[in-house]
Amino acid sequence: MLNTLSSGMKISISRSISTVFEQYMEEIGWDEEKYNLEDFIKQWQVYINEQASWYKNLSDDIKRDPTFHEELAAKINETIQKILTDSPTDEQIKAFDQLQEDYSFSCKMEAKYLLNHLKN
Structure with a gap:
């Protein structure tokens, strides 16, 4: 499902992951012991809901699709x-x-x- 999105949207998704990961890691001083995937995901969710234009352009059907979320989780892991x-x-x-x-x-x-x- 993620592969069916436009290349621009896929690039925007990767950038949003990178941006928020960098912000999160800066907040914790790049201390690996403080890293918490759930905290990062929460911060990323706030970012995509408030600042990411690509997320606003996704249909509600895609946003609710479990396959999309599985592929997105894989993309997050791959990007990190x-x-x-x-x-x-x-x-x-x-x-x-x-x-x-x-x-x-x-x-x-x-x-x-x-x-x-x-x-x-």
Whole structure:
């Protein structure tokens, strides 16, 4: 069912997952011990209901369809897995090297968070 949506809608869904995941992880300071999937999903649901135009464009039939929700859950997992395995950029690594500090980060998004946090 998710595959029947337009490519633009599928991209918007992925972006909304990424956006909210980044916001959520920033809120918990990228502390893996504080991560709670249910809390993330609640935050994502608020986001799609209040800010995501793609969700408003879905028919009520699709929104109620259990298959759609199963595929959406798989898409959420896939998107988060992709984020967590996206290696930090060379630029991010160099920025940490210049700081001459030993920070632990595992993915591009976490490195971005740490660099922004250190700048502020």
